Amino acid sequence: MSSTGPLQPLTEGGVKHAIVGTLEQITIALAITVPLGLACAVFLNEVPGGYARFVRTIVEAMTALPSIVAGLFIYATVILILGLEKSGFAAALALSVMMLPIIIRAADVVIRLVPSSLREASYALGAGQWRTVWTVVLPTARSGLTTAVILGTARGIGETSPVLLTAGFTAGLNTNPLSGPQTSLPLATFSLVGSPQPALIARGFGAAALLLALVVLLFVLARAIGGRGPGELSRGQQHRRVLASQRDVVRMSARRPVPEPAAPDPADS
Structure with a gap:
């Protein structure tokens, strides 16, 4: 939109800069929240005690945290105190604050x-606690953990208030999230719909439709992946297991020696 005026037709301009900004910000947020969220969920289940209950209470409180408060927190700490400029990285940190409790709570339920x-x-086979977590618990809950990550992504990708306070706004394409303002799809929708020009308002509704389609796609993907319980096999996995069992039976039958016919008894003759 950097070279598109407010009176130009809808065939000019677009939301490429917002799409790039959204993808970069959500990727950075996932790189922060996925390891922290899964580690915290494992801690809450495998290390019971008073400290785990305290952490669980904080996580539940953060779930109801207003998005504007998360944006103000990052704005005050990262931009005002640390002196960093408004950028896509600051917006990703604000999105991480919103996504982290969602991922922790969903992963906690799945691991339980x-x-x-x-x-x-x-x-009983001699494995320790953390080896059991790494080789048994997490692989068994893999589909549910993937669903938790997708749900957190869907929550963060549609947030407007944290991005509005931390990312700044630009009409041009900025592929560097560490320097300069960067626009996301929710921020572009908010800015374009508030314009008095009908062409810009139409572009804002187009950006909102694209964002809605993206969120619906994420929820459908989460439903498809998390439709079965932990340890439950899909139809394809069950079919492959049956085929593997049949191949094992064929191999065992081929290796089994054929009994030789018994020699005739001389007494019978």
């Missing part, structure tokens, strides 16, 4: 659903 018999079997 892992059958305790799997943990006991791993301990």
